[in-house]
């Protein structure tokens with residue numbers, strides 16, 4: 001991933017995500033944790049961004065570590081006392097084990113190559129206790145088909161002007177979000193964020209080559225089984 005991704009977005013990320021109910025999302029993460037993990041939770045979030053969700057999850061699990069590849073995103077977290085570690089989810093630096101690892105809101109889609117998904121699975125397995133679980137969501141093709149129109153937008157946030165152009169390419173299965181930002185000092189910057197929209201079954205198939213297996217897979221925000229038709233799927237994995 002390009003090191004510069006999120007450099008300028010970080011400051012306006014919370015604004016761009018203001019329609020997202022992170023408190024409800026945290027309830028869902030909590031419910032999955034209750035259903036699948038026994039006892040006290042030692043929690044690690046991957047791809048936590050500006051930690052909007054981590055802060056909500058902290059209300060349930062006070063032993064939560066947030067992590068992200070972008071230092072800028074972590075630096076923009078509202079709650080500075082939250083434990084934050086800057087790292088790549090395909091190369092985790094932790095010696096400590098966690099019994100609940102989660103990754104939310106498309107962060108896994110930012111891994112553009114299948115090999116990175118396998119690497120990420122294996123790295124999560126290496127920090128997961130034997131009875132622990134890993135849960136993550138992915139954005140599927142129907143999400144790109146149905147919701148891209150809402151991601152073409154422009155505005156002004158605390159003096160920072162932004163324009164977002166969102167395009168899904170069915171052939172390459174790459175969903176691009178292009179941001180044009182005019183900073184407070186008038187400097188114009190551009191950022192391109194790419195996500196791969198993997199076929200639903202890829203996540204099961206790639207697990208075959210890794211130290212994790214899929215225990216369950218839900219249509220996101222529910223406990224109904226997901227399918228290729230889902231917009232977003234929530235995977236629950238355990239160590240082999």
Ligand SMILES: C[S@@+](CC[C@H](N)C(=O)[O-])C[C@H]1O[C@@H](n2cnc3c(N)ncnc32)[C@H](O)[C@@H]1O
Pocket residue numbers: 001006017046047048049050051052053067068069070073087088089090103104105106107110111
């Ligand atoms: C769409 S944001 C989601 C942020 C957060 N989970 C949320 O719910 O607001 C995707 C995040 O994934 C992070 N990311 C992308 N590739 C990553 C990687 N290889 N390792 C860790 N984080 C990564 C980005 O820096 C970004 O903060």
